[in-house]
Structure formats: C-alpha cells, structure tokens
Amino acid sequence: MRDSPTTNGSSRRYVLGSAAAVGLAAVAGCLGNSGILGRVTDDENAVTTGPPTVDRLLPQEYTIEELNEANLSGGPGQDGIPSVDDPQFASSDTPPANLDGGDPVFGVELNGDAKAYPQYNLVWHEIVNDTVGGESVSVTYCPLTGTAQGFYRGESELGVSGRLINSNLVMFDRGTETWWPQILALGIRGPHEGEYLEEFQVIWTTWDRWREQYPETVVLTEDTGHIRNYGDDPYGEYNPRSGYYENENTLFSPLETDDRFPMKAVVIGVRTADGAMAVPKETLRERLVVNGTMSETSYVTVYDGSLDTGYVYRNPDERSVEADGGGVGVDGEPHEPDSLPLEREIGFDAMWFAWYGYYPSTVVHE
Incomplete structure (x- = not known):
C-alpha cells in the first residue's frame, strides 16, 4: 500500500500572503448555507440520479481502497466552495472589466456553441454547472493541480466535496453523492464506485487567443450569486x-514524486487503454510535433499555436505527421491541428507533480 499524503500542518486554503486574507475571509463569510443543492423535490417518489457514466479502460495505479485512504480535508466542507449553478455570460465585445487579454480562460466548444470560463473566476468556485451546445455539462478546475476538465453531468450537478487526493479536487455529484477525483474521472465512493465519467475537451488558453478563434464566444461573468473578490487570486497570479x-512548494505531499521536471512544469496528460502519457508543454511549443508510443501503439501530439495548446492522437498505422506552416501535414496533406484524420484523445494541462502522483508509470514523450 502506498503512503498517504500528509498536510504538514497546511490547509488547502492557506493564505499565500496577507493580501489574500481579506479574500479568503470573504469566502468564509458567504458560506452560511452549505447544504446540498439539487436533491430536494416536490415529488417524494422521484429518484435522484447521478451523472452518466461510460465504459472505459483507463490506467488505474491505485486501488479504490488506497485512494479513499489518501483523501484529506481541504478546509471547507461539502459545498463550502460553492459551484456556479446559474452561470451568466457576456458577449466577447463586452467582457467582464477584470478580464485582461492575457488572462487564462478555459475554453469549451460543443455543437457549435463556444464559451469561455475565466480562471480568476473558477479559482473561487472550481465547478460551473452549465449547458453548452444543448449538453448538460460541468466545467471543473483545480487550482492546486492546474487541471481544467469537462464532464457530462446529465440531470445531476457536480459539487466540491471539500476533500483532496494528491492535491487534486474531489468532486461529488448531488444525485448520489458519489466521490469523483477530478483527474481520474473515477468514482471511488458511493453508488458509482468503479465507474468513469464521460469527458469532453477543455482548452486552457488566454482570453485574447480564445476570442480571436471564436469571436462569437460568450464569457462567464462575475454575476455568480456569490460575493467574491474576483481578480484577486488567493494562490498567486497567472498573468x-x-x-x-x-x-x-505544494500544500500537500504528492502520492508519488519524480524530479525529471520542476514540480509545477505544465505537461499535457493523456490516459487511454494503452496507459498514461505526458508531453511537456514547453517541449511541444519548441518541436510542434512530438511522436511516441504507449504499449507499442504510436501516438502523436501536435501544437496549436493559435490557442497555445496541444492535441493528442492515436496513430496506430504510423502515418507521417509533420509541422506544416501553421498547420500539420499528415502524409503530405495539410490539416488544422485540431482536426487530423486520426483518432483524437482527450488531453489536458496538468502540473507535473499532480500528473505523476496519480500515474507514476506514465510514459513521457519528448
């Protein structure tokens, strides 16, 4: 059994400098109602349901028992960090005043509908329950691991459990109260134990880059129903x-450590039936195309300079993939980076310590 992480006296919401104290005090002052939302119904015979799950074969390097033993309190209790359940949006022409062009946003495009979720907003809420392109979804963000991921939620909602594993957000669904570690997308406690959430792509980029590529996008506003000091990040700044x-420094000890890269170096992480892999984002920016294998299956990661992101594809036939101007050539034919004629996998930015902590057998492609 692996050692469980220790807090070393730290708290997830430890104030990083006195300037953050006011912001964190505001959080504590606005959490009087921490009840579970979305479970009360007028129909006493109604059955609450959790989010849809899918059959997936993903690497699982810890038993469910080990993961449960590794969970820690992050400070606030269940729903103590309130999700945004009635999100309000502004057009790209009239974005929130606090949003700078270089600020990180988490971009989503589903069925022709594009939305942006500012990092400075989600650092206070971590989950937005929304509808995008007609799909009921949750856009999630963990500040401590630098991971932004999207999940289909069906008729349920996801909330912040107040627990952490490997410094990573543990979500719960308000239909069944199953626990879901964000990076793993795996149910570890509750009726959906051992099942996987269905994911969609979330792009970590900047506001200027996103609205340039998606001029019709809307952007989440600060009208969240909660009073927060938006624009004042309690952990630091990205811009x-x-x-x-x-x-x-990490506030909690990782499940496993590796010193090949700095702890918070950004990698693009992918996990499939073939295993787990990571591509250092800085390497991808330099090389534009990175090839590698997992379980003898070829994969290729390509860089999209317009959004400063990467896309990962399975390439079992080992087709030739090369950088081609601003696009990517596959067997000599040009394509946009996000639409190669190969099977695309969902990848997302993550801090190296967090990715490796969950996937110590990860294969690094450089």
Whole structure:
C-alpha cells in the first residue's frame, strides 16, 4: 500500500500572503448555507440520479481502497466552495472589466456553441454547472493541480466535496453523492464506485487567443450569486505567473514524486487503454510535433499555436505527421491541428507533480 499524503500542518486554503486574507475571509463569510443543492423535490417518489457514466479502460495505479485512504480535508466542507449553478455570460465585445487579454480562460466548444470560463473566476468556485451546445455539462478546475476538465453531468450537478487526493479536487455529484477525483474521472465512493465519467475537451488558453478563434464566444461573468473578490487570486497570479503557480512548494505531499521536471512544469496528460502519457508543454511549443508510443501503439501530439495548446492522437498505422506552416501535414496533406484524420484523445494541462502522483508509470514523450 502506498503512503498517504500528509498536510504538514497546511490547509488547502492557506493564505499565500496577507493580501489574500481579506479574500479568503470573504469566502468564509458567504458560506452560511452549505447544504446540498439539487436533491430536494416536490415529488417524494422521484429518484435522484447521478451523472452518466461510460465504459472505459483507463490506467488505474491505485486501488479504490488506497485512494479513499489518501483523501484529506481541504478546509471547507461539502459545498463550502460553492459551484456556479446559474452561470451568466457576456458577449466577447463586452467582457467582464477584470478580464485582461492575457488572462487564462478555459475554453469549451460543443455543437457549435463556444464559451469561455475565466480562471480568476473558477479559482473561487472550481465547478460551473452549465449547458453548452444543448449538453448538460460541468466545467471543473483545480487550482492546486492546474487541471481544467469537462464532464457530462446529465440531470445531476457536480459539487466540491471539500476533500483532496494528491492535491487534486474531489468532486461529488448531488444525485448520489458519489466521490469523483477530478483527474481520474473515477468514482471511488458511493453508488458509482468503479465507474468513469464521460469527458469532453477543455482548452486552457488566454482570453485574447480564445476570442480571436471564436469571436462569437460568450464569457462567464462575475454575476455568480456569490460575493467574491474576483481578480484577486488567493494562490498567486497567472498573468504574470507568481505565488503558488510559480514556486516549487505544494500544500500537500504528492502520492508519488519524480524530479525529471520542476514540480509545477505544465505537461499535457493523456490516459487511454494503452496507459498514461505526458508531453511537456514547453517541449511541444519548441518541436510542434512530438511522436511516441504507449504499449507499442504510436501516438502523436501536435501544437496549436493559435490557442497555445496541444492535441493528442492515436496513430496506430504510423502515418507521417509533420509541422506544416501553421498547420500539420499528415502524409503530405495539410490539416488544422485540431482536426487530423486520426483518432483524437482527450488531453489536458496538468502540473507535473499532480500528473505523476496519480500515474507514476506514465510514459513521457519528448
């Protein structure tokens, strides 16, 4: 059995500098109702349901028992960090005043519908329950692991459980109260134990980049139903990078460690039936196309300079993939980076320590 992480006296919401104290006090002052939302119904015979699950073969390097033993309190209790359940949006022409062009946003495009979720907003809420392109979804973000991921939620809602594993957000669904570690997308406690959530792609980019590519996008506003000091990140800043996001300190010990890269170096992580892999984002920016294998299956990761992101494809036939101007050539034919004629996998940005902690057998492609 692997050692469980320790807090070393830290708290997830440890104040990173005195300037953050006011913001965190505001959080505590607005959490009087921490009840579970979405479970009360006028029909006493109604059956609450959790999110839809899918059959998936993903690497699982810890038993469910080990994961449960590794869970820690992050500070606030269940729903103590309130999700945004009635999100309000502005057009790209009239974005929130606090949103700078270089600020990170989490971009989603489903069925022709594009939306952006500012990082400075989600750092206070971590989950937005929304509808995009006619699909009921949850857009999720964990500040401590730098992971933004999307999940289909069906008739349920996802909320913040107040627990952490490997420094990573543990979500719960309000229909069945199953626990779901964000990076793993795996139910570890409750009726959906051992099942996987269905995911969709979330792009970590900047506001300027996103609205340039999706001029019809809308963007989440600060009208969340909660009072927060939006624009004042309790962990530091991304524009420019500072505080927790820049230093090598973690508030909680990782499940496993590896010193090949700095703890918070950004990698694009992917897990499939073939295993887990990581591509350092800085390497991808330099090389534009990175090839590698998992379980003897070829994969290729390509860089999209317009959004400063990467896409990962299975390439079992080992087709020739090369950078081609601003696009990508496959067997000599040009394609946009996000639409190669190959099977695309869902990948997402993650801090190296968090990715490796969950997937210590990960294969690194450089």
